[in-house]
Amino acid sequence: MMIATDGVVGARSLQGRARRVIGAALVGAALLGFVCEAAMPYRKGKNPKYHHKKKRATAAAPAGPVEPSLPPPLLADGRWDPKVKGRLEDFIRAQGKDNPDYNPSDLPVAVFSLNGVAIVNDLGEAVLQRVALRLDFKMDDKFWPLVPPAFGRARLKADYEQLLASPVSIWPSQPAYRRLRKGFLAAYRGLCDKYGRRDCRGWVAQLFQGFKQPDAVTYAGEAIQTAFLAPVGPGLISESDDDPSPASIRTGLRKVPEMAELIEVLGNEGFEVWIVSEDPQFAVGQMAKELGLDPERGIGIEVEVSSDTKVMSGVLKHPLPFGSGKVEAVSAIIGKSPAFSVARHAEDLDFLGYGRGLRLLLDGGDPSLRKAAAERGWLIQPAFPQR
Secondary structure (H helix, E strand, O other): OOOOOHHHHHHHHHHHHHHHHHHHHHHHHHHHHHHHHHHOOOOOOOOHHHHHHHHHHHHHOOOOOOOOOOOOOOOOOOOOOHHHHHHHHHHHHHHOOOOOOOOOOOOOEEEEEOEOOOEEOOHHHHHHHHHHHOOOOOOOOOOHHHOOHHHOHHHHHHHHHHHHOOOHHHHHHOHHHHHHHHHHHHHHHHHHHHHOHHHHHHHHHHOOOOOEHHHHHHHHHHHHHHHHHOOOEEEEEOOOOOOOOOEEEEEOOEEOHHHHHHHHHHHHOOOEEEEEEEEEHHHHHHHHHHOOOOHHHEEEEOEEEOOOOOEEEEEEOOOOOOOHHHHHHHHHHHOOOOOEEEEOOHHHHHHHOOOOOEEEEEEOOOHHHHHHHHHOOOEEEEOOOOO
16 A cells, blocks of 8 residues: 655655754854954953952052252353353352251352453443543532642643633533543543552542532443443544544443343342442442342442532542452451352452352453462353453
């Protein structure tokens, strides 16, 4: 007997195909899930044990060496020799207001020589030029005995009396006017050449006899401002257009930037700063102001002054602050030796050697002075070019 199997076989065949389709779909889905997971950003799980060890190891690592912080510079580099500048800054920090032993009632003193050191050119000559070229002297009976006969007193007095016979407005056109201007400047130069700088500088202060002291102070301030505006360099004053031997002068004044800054820094760091010069006291005080100091911190040549009228005489007060007299003046007025002093010229050797402390020589080319400074352990800085 034949058994009919087509229906059963067909059904089984359909079931088999269905199972294969479903299986393939499941495999495909699994593969798709794997691919999607692989396409996502990889994020590794933390191993708590490993993470703890790493953190602990980092915390336990020894710190590297700490670089010492340098103090900020006190002075601009400018034209300083770097070694000199470094020594100056170390000294200022050691002696100034940050010193644990600093005593505000007993300030360390710094003293600067003036001409060729703190300023370019010469203060006394700048003031003399103004009064001589303008003929602003008080040329009375007390004045003329101050002019040495050997340096043209009779001629200068005769020229002045000739001018008095004409209106002041026409003086500049008169030959006597030009002779007087040159004559006073030539007399100053002659005195310096014959008797030395000490005597001729005292003479400059004497020539202001007859001025009231406050007026002389004002006059010096005006002379300084005029000289600051004038070119720095040589000049000639002649008594005629064809004068074969005009009087030579040096014109202009300037502050030396490095010295002006050093003065300011010393003051800011707690030093008592002074300037000393062989110039009239009333002029030195005005230059002290220009350098940021009190006028009383300027030491110069003084003359006797009337207590009633404040009129200055031609009588000099001693000591004159020149050579060894500079030491006497500093000692008498300040009352103690400087902790720091700076100078340039040979006549200041005694001044630099006065007391103990740091000494700075501005070397202008004098080998004997440079040798003396080296033997005594002073700082030696090449003089700053005057400009």
